[in-house]
Amino acid sequence: MASGYELARRYRRLGHAVIAATLLGGLVLTAASQKLAGDRALEAVRASAGETLALQQETLTGILEKYRLLPPLLSRRADIVSVFERPWAGDNRSTARDKAIEIAGFSGAKDVAFADAEGRIFASARGIFDNSSVHESTLFEAANQGRLGRETMALNENERAYVFASAVRLDNQSKGVIAVYVRFDQIEATWSLSTNPIVVTGADGIIFLGNREDWQLRRLKSGADPILAPVNVAGGVYDLPGGGRVVEASRNLPLLNWTLHVLADHTPVDAARRNAIIIAVLAAALAGIVAWFLFQRRAALEQRLRRDRASALRLERLVRDRTAELSASNFSLEREVEVRTEAEAQLRRTQSELIQAAKLAALGQMSATLSHEYNQPLAAIRTYADNAGQLLQRGQPEAAQDTLRRISGLVDRMSELSRTLLAFARKPGTTVYDVQLGPVVGEALMLVGPRAKRAGVTIRRGDLDGSLTVRAGRVRLTQVVVNLVNNAIDALSGIGSDRVTREPQITIGAKRDGTTTRLIVEDNGPGIAEARPDQLFEPFYSTKGVGEGIGIGLSIVYSIVRDFGGTIDVGVSRAGGALFVINLVSADADSATVLEEAGE
Numbered sequence: 303m304a305s306g307y308e309l310a311r312r313y314r315r316l317g318h319a320v321i322a323a324t325l326l327g328g329l330v331l332t333a334a335s336q337k338l339a340g341d342r343a344l345e346a347v348r349a350s351a352g353e354t355l356a357l358q359q360e361t362l363t364g365i366l367e368k369y370r371l372l373p374p375l376l377s378r379r380a381d382i383v384s385v386f387e388r389p390w391a392g393d394n395r396s397t398a399r400d401k402a403i404e405i406a407g408f409s410g411a412k413d414v415a416f417a418d419a420e421g422r423i424f425a426s427a428r429g430i431f432d433n434s435s436v437h438e439s440t441l442f443e444a445a446n447q448g449r450l451g452r453e454t455m456a457l458n459e460n461e462r463a464y465v466f467a468s469a470v471r472l473d474n475q476s477k478g479v480i481a482v483y484v485r486f487d488q489i490e491a492t493w494s495l496s497t498n499p500i501v502v503t504g505a506d507g508i509i510f511l512g513n514r515e516d517w518q519l520r521r522l523k524s525g526a527d528p529i530l531a532p533v534n535v536a537g538g539v540y541d542l543p544g545g546g547r548v549v550e551a552s553r554n555l556p557l558l559n560w561t562l563h564v565l566a567d568h569t570p571v572d573a574a575r576r577n578a579i580i581i582a583v584l585a586a587a588l589a590g591i592v593a594w595f596l597f598q599r600r601a602a603l604e605q606r607l608r609r610d611r612a613s614a615l616r617l618e619r620l621v622r623d624r625t626a627e628l629s630a631s632n633f634s635l636e637r638e639v640e641v642r643t644e645a646e647a648q649l650r651r652t653q654s655e656l657i658q659a660a661k662l663a664a665l666g667q668m669s670a671t672l673s674h675e676y677n678q679p680l681a682a683i684r685t686y687a688d689n690a691g692q693l694l695q696r697g698q699p700e701a702a703q704d705t706l707r708r709i710s711g712l713v714d715r716m717s718e719l720s721r722t723l724l725a726f727a728r729k730p731g732t733t734v735y736d737v738q739l740g741p742v743v744g745e746a747l748m749l750v751g752p753r754a755k756r757a758g759v760t761i762r763r764g765d766l767d768g769s770l771t772v773r774a775g776r777v778r779l780t781q782v783v784v785n786l787v788n789n790a791i792d793a794l795s796g797i798g799s800d801r802v803t804r805e806p807q808i809t810i811g812a813k814r815d816g817t818t819t820r821l822i823v824e825d826n827g828p829g830i831a832e833a834r835p836d837q838l839f840e841p842f843y844s845t846k847g848v849g850e851g852i853g854i855g856l857s858i859v860y861s862i863v864r865d866f867g868g869t870i871d872v873g874v875s876r877a878g879g880a881l882f883v884i885n886l887v888s889a890d891a892d893s894a895t896v897l898e899e900a901g902e
């Protein structure tokens with residue numbers, strides 16, 4: 303695709319070409335049309351001149367014809383022939399003169415003259431030729447040879463006449479000649495009406511008749527000093543001496559051996575040419591303007607098309623790029639999804655492996671703990687049983703009974719442990735409902751009260767609004783409180799640590815904090831031994847010795863609270879002991895209902 307600059311340059315070049323073509327076309331058109339129009343106008347002028355020529359020829363020949371037959375007719379008249387018998391006789395001359403006057407009178411001829419056999423004029427009507435002779439002329443010769451004689455004659459410098467002559471014969475002998483002189487005044491008078499020059503030239507090319515007086519007896523167009531200056535001889539175009547241009551049309555009059563010329567005005571040809579030039583120039587200019595306009599429109603269209611093409615290409619490229627980007631991001635997303643799916647699968651695998659490992663670990667820990675828990679009383683029972691046997695053998699039944707009571711106590715403890723394990727293993731209820739905290743804490747204290755008393759631990763009800771209600775299960779929540787208080791009693795009693803607390807004290811409180819209600823159990827014991835927070839709630843994690851704890855209390859608490867949708871926070875109490883905060887979901891206090899927890 304051409305660049306914008308190249309396109310502009312191309313169009314500038316094309317524009318110059320259009321201008322040049324218009325100029326050239328205009329020139330050719332102007333030349334051709336002026337030639338054509340000029341030729342056609344010339345033709346028209348020539349045609350019109352031709353018509354004039356034909357008309358004037360008719361006029362001329364018509365006038366001359368009238369006189370042509372006069373001499374032959376007169377030469378046959380007896381009274382005319384008689385005057386030729388004795389031409390020079392005294393009375394004959396006057397008779398002859400009368401005849402001549404008569405003939406001139408009725409024919410309208412300029413003059414009528416009678417000449418003897420030698421050519422001497424013995425009588426004439428007007429006396430114009432009295433002193434001249436015609437015998438020297440070819441006219442006379444022609445008349446004597448029996449033909450019609452004819453001749454143009456100059457009467458004086460300005461006047462010319464045409465002569466028709468015929469011989470008068472008597473006894474087959476030429477007695478003389480009758481000559482009729484015709485003047486051209488009448489013809490010239492007719493022609494003077496025409497604005498175009500009309501002239502007649504003789505065989506010698508000299509004008510002897512015409513409607514231009516100053517041209518008389520001059521050469522028209524050939525020979526020395528002609529009137530017309532040739533411009534286009536083939537076209538018959540000549541320049542006039544005083545300025546102006548004419549178109550010549552000529553015709554030979556064979557009978558007279560004359561040439562009739564009509565010089566038509568050339569102006570219409572010039573005008574036609576001028577008009578043709580003007581029209582051609584205007585047409586060329588118009589064509590140029592139209593071409594320029596079309597060219598400009600074409601250029602603008604091309605420019606617009608180019609712009610459209612460029613923007614379409616840009617758009618296409620943009621779409622392509624965007625598509626490529628999208629495909630790339632799609633691909634990377636697919637890759638990411640694959641990686642994540644893979645990672646998730648890996649995580650699941652690891653998780654299940656961990657769970658498996660944890661289960662195994664828990665099982666191992668549980669087996670170790672339980673075998674420890676059960677082996678110790680079993681070993682003691684075995685020892686006590688042996689002792690009891692020996693005591694019975696020695697005959698000490700009271701001591702043996704005491705030993706058997708110890709065995710029974712140990713069996714009770716093992717049963718208790720078994721029950722605890724069963725409770726741990728049993729799937730607890732999962733339903734939650736609104737539970738008031740007051741009764742739950744009361745019930746728990748009733749259960750753990752005797753043990754606390756024995757251990758000398760004081761249990762205080764701190765900030766406890768008994769009407770606070772949470773979403774929980776009554777029995778399970780009681781178990782949570784019991785477990786926490788039991789742990790606290792253990793800690794305060796030095797179980798799991800080697801410190802005995804003075805004025806051991808447990809405080810149970812609760813407060814509502816919006817949608818959460820916190821149940822707090824704290825003591826002033828030694829506090830939580832160093833342990834990971836999550837480790838504390840793992841099953842079978844315990845710092846206590848054999849027979850003192852198997853590490854499932856907090857694990858049970860954790861799973862119960864989780865079932866309630868709550869959480870547990872562990873910390874240090876204000877007295878420096880352990881602090882357990884159970885965060886439970888608050889129930890709407892007004893609509894609180896305490897339900898019996900069936901099956902818990």
Ligand code: ADP
Pocket residue numbers: 789790791792793798825827828829830831838843844845846850851852853854855856857880
């Ligand atoms: P057990 O009581 O059988 O050891 P628990 O799961 O109830 O098992 O308790 C786990 C451990 O948490 C206890 O061994 C003890 O170290 C610690 N513990 C729990 N309650 C307290 C407390 N009130 N003060 C100090 N340590 C505590």
